[in-house]
Amino acid sequence: MVLNYIWIAFFLIAFGIAAVRLVCFGDVEVFPAIINSTFESSRTAFDISLGLTGVLSLWMGVMRIGEKGGVVSALARVLSPVFCRLFPEIPKGHPAMGNIFMNVAANMLGLDNAATPLGLKAMESMQELNPRKDTATNAQIMFLVLNTSGLTIIPVSIMVYRAQQGAAQPTDVFVPILLATFFATLAGIVVTSLYQRINLLHRTLLLTLGGLTLGVAAVIYGFSRLSAEAMDLVGTNVANVLLLLIIVLFIGAGVRRRINVYEAFIDGAKEGFTTAVRIIPYLVAILVAVGVFRASGAMDWLIGGLGWAVQAAGCPSEWVGALPTALMKPLSGSGARGMMVDAMATYGADSFVGRLSCIFQGSTDTTFYILAVYFGSVGVRHTRHAVACGLLADLAGVLAAIGVCYLFFG
DSSP states (O other), X not given: OHHHHHHHHHHHHHHHHHHHHHHHHOOTTHHHHHHHHHHHHHHHHHHHHHHHXXXXXXXXXXXXXXXXXXXXXXXXXXXXHHHHHHOTTSOTTOHHHHHHHHHHHHHHTTOHHHHXXXXXXXXXXXXXXXXXXXXXXHHXXXXXXXXXXXXXXXXXXXXXHHHHTTOSSGGGGHHHHHHHHHHHHHHHHHHHHHHHTOOTTSHHHHXXXXXXXHHXXXXXXXXHTSOHHHHHHHHHHHHHHHHHHHHHHHHHHHHHTTOOHHHHHHHHHHHHHHHHHHTHHHHHXXXXXXXXXXXXXXXXXXXXXXXXXXXXXXXXXXXXXXXXXXXXXTTOHHHHHHHXXXXXXHHOTTSHHHXXXXXXXXXXXXXXXXXXXXXXXXXOOBOTTHHHHHHHHHHHHHHHHHHHHHHHHO
């Protein structure tokens, strides 16, 4: 229901602003630009789905091997003490626990191509337990918020873009991004737990969150002692070695169980193909709405209004130049990436705005894209408090990014 209102609002706001630009400013190009954006966004949605087809087929095939080989069940048993507190609706030892862990781990390593199919597999596992198939469960919402908060330990792609834009030290945003995304994830868990009345003061959860905090601190300390070149090299290789290790581990487990590994892979790959086709309408809907909103000039007006309000209030306004990346990130990952590159090209990769745009890009994930893909893949239409919790986690990430950037580079 919330997505319905947001979707309608995008079109109504876009039409209103476009009408003002035409009538008051004589901008005869605005409506053709909006219509062109609908065609371009539709094509982009299809291209994304087409691009996902091979990746989904690969990783759902690998996950099917892991399921039949017992790896997913083993992960579920190990993680049950913690995940049963965050996901109380999921029975202890259910395979969904293992699928959730695999997705979270892939996100933390910045393995987007692997994280999406693993996340879709987790959603399908949780949907099997859903008594109301068109309504999101608490477990599905908690899982989605963990994804929208975008906890990433190794933001390799952002460091590569900084290097391309001539940054003196492309890795100088590594620690700020890690801090901002950690705060976003922590805020997302807290907010969702309040909605769902989950007791976060339980000893198991406190020890887990405390351990994660120490782990993040250890990663920060370890990487801070590396040179820029070594940090890029280690980050890239660790992620890819672990990815290959997962595939080998799953195949090895399948061989040990004496299952037909090839047939198991094919069964899972077929499921990945049908999933890619199923999400096309949802992607078209959300990307067309975002494209219309941008083409109408609504995004530019919003940023300009916020900049004026900040300056009128006498507050520091250096961060406003990076705001397009923050506002675009929940709507479109590629759009936010373009905003980030544009900010670095305009202000300089080592400027405050250039660095902050990179931290914005790495602190959260594409909330509405994830909502469309994950819920669309299982036919969920009523998202309940998922949008509110996801956007609050995004807001926490944005505020943390601004504070951390002032701390490190202000």
